[in-house]
Amino acid sequence: MSEKKRLHPVAIFISSLQGIKDMIFPYVLVLIFNGSKGNIKTNFLLLPLLLVLLTAVFGFLKWLTFRYWMEDGELRMEYGVIIRKKRYIPLERIQSVIVSEGLWQRLFGLAKVRVETAGSNEIGKADAELTAITKEEAVKLQKEIRRKKVKGAAEDPALGEAVSRGGAPDLEHAEDEEWETVFTMNMRELFLLAVTSGGVWGVIAALLAFAQELDDFISFQWIYREALFFIHEDILLVATFVILVFLAAYLAAIAQTMLKYAHFTVKRGKEELFISRGLLEKRQLSVPAHRVQGIMVKENIIRKLFGYATVVLVSAGTSGEDKYEVSGEIVIFPLIRKNQIGRFIRACLPEYTVEIGFRPAPKRARWRFIIKPVLVSVLPVCLAVWFFRPWGWVLLVLVPLSAWLGHLAYRHSGWNITGDQLALRSWFVTARTAYLFRHRIQSLEISVNLFQKRQNLGNIQANIKSGIGIAAGRGNNLDGGDLQKIYRWYSRTSREA
Structure with missing residues (x-):
């Protein structure tokens, strides 16, 4: 793959669509401004044609000037319409390769590839993005990166130590690794996930944000006065309207969640986990086992009452698009019965122990x-x-x-130490249980306020790497003696290191 290659021509169309999408809101504002001057018909016809033409030309030039290839163990790119730029990314430093198939990629049998390293420092932005390449090229790129990383782990002692925590590297079989399916979701579980997701608040927040953007151009005072009139005249009508709005947002959130997590599958290889999901946009994510910093089990109030939970992996890498993946929390089991978590974790990450008892808060x-x-x-x-x-x-x-x-x-709070693993439970909005290995904990913090001190209580927080920031396991109002036990368990290893 040393020859320079262009993206598939579909990338021109995708880039143009993205440009048009970014210009829709400014266009609406211009339309509103000039509508009062009597030029709305002219702007309505000419401005969209000009915008489409400009974005199409820019999309073509962007595609024409973009090249990518692999050479000397690096992924190299040249791009830039006005200012030419070159970017070289060493393959062994790549932390994650995310392959997704949006609507347009799937229509033409293509894939979108996002490449990220530890240097990714801007939320939502990858180090490299190949918008439209053939699936064969995407697979070839993944295999080459995996082969180079395994080879680098064998040659570099520091990198080899990190990889060995997830299993010894096997250079001979790195490319023909067999994948075992360990978790899938049926339609019933997908529907339960959507119904209990709480995504309705995200939909309502988006509507409120959009209304806030239009506040300077549309008079909401009239709407407010009319709303007050109806409130005073007919409280039942207002209540019905509010219920209908929430119901519409709830149905939209259900549809969004079901499209996002359709065909959710987790596969296990020798050194990594492979997660795929999505109906309209198929996303694929490879998670190296040695990059997993910890496991989080989350339960909102509805799921907790019915014995369900969501399990996420805390990873040192980021994926950049999904809000959880940006924070380094990668969903591995979107909805699972709590009594089945232990069995599936053993199949994916056997070094973790989640079937344990907890010492409760006093x-x-x-x-x-x-x-x-x-x-x-x-x-x-x-x-x-x-x-x-x-x-x-x-x-x-x-x-x-x-x-x-x-x-x-209070009933949920607690802690446990099993060998080199610390487990902490807490509840704030959602119930969270964190499973962390001692060598993954970056710092341990114990805090005691004046009122807790009188009762010999305190809080504890264990921090681990997560995406571009820090994630934490917490325990609240634990016994002071228990806090000292956890601190001695952790500090003993710190002195040995």
Whole structure:
């Protein structure tokens, strides 16, 4: 693959579409500005044609000037319409290769490849992106990177030590590695995932953000006055409207989640995990086992009540597109029964032990868990009761609900040490259980406030590498003696290192 290659011509069309998409909002603003001057018809016809022409020309020039090839163990690129740039990425330094198939790539049998290294420092931006190449080229690139990384691990002692934590490198079989399917989701599980995802808040937030962008150009005062009129005249009509908005957002969130996680599959190789998902856009992600920093089990309130959870891997690399992958948290089991987590983790990462007992927070800490959410909720609830009278009193039910959530947080809190593995449990919005190896923990923090000190309680936080930042396992209001045990367990290894 030493000869210089262009992307597939479909990249021109994809680049042009992206450019048009980026210009839609500015175009709407120009249309609104000039609409009051009587030029709306002229702008409506001429401006879109000009924008399409400019983006098509720029997309063609971008495709024409882009070249990529592999030479001397590096992925090399030349690009730039006005200013020519060259980029060389050593293959052994590449942390992740993400192969995805969007709608246009799938129509033409192509793939999109994103390459990232430890130097990726801008959220959502990869070190290299090949928008449209053949699947054969994508597979060849993946195999070459894997072969080079394994070879580099065999030659470089530092890199070899890191790889050996996930298993000894096997250069001879690196390219013909066999994959074993360890996890899939059926339609029923996919639907349950979508129903319990809570994505409705993301849809509503997007609508509010869009409305905020238009606030300077559209008078919302009239809408606000009309809304107040309806509130005073017919509370039932307002309630019906609000319910319909939430229902529409909920259905949109369900559809979005089902499209995103359709055909979710996890496969296990000798040295890495392979995750694929998506209906309209098929995404594939390779996760080297030695890059996994820890495991997080997350349970929102609905899933916890029905015995389900989501399991994510905390990785030192980033993928750049998905909000979880940007933070270094890669979903490995989107929805799984809690009593099945241990079996699937053994199949994927046998070095971790998740079927363990937890030492709970002491009984004297129970009221601290309960009082905190109650105090947080009292003031907003009282204000809501006042502003939404006479029906606002219904919101008083949120106070005992907060107390109940605090009790659940107390029941969930705990810790465990099994050999070189630390497990911490906490609850803030969602229940989280972190499984971390001692040599992966970057720092251990113990904090005790004045009120906790009187009861010999404290909080603990174990920090690990995650994407471009830090992730953490937490334990709240644990016994002071237990905190010292965890600290001695960790500091002993620090002194030995």
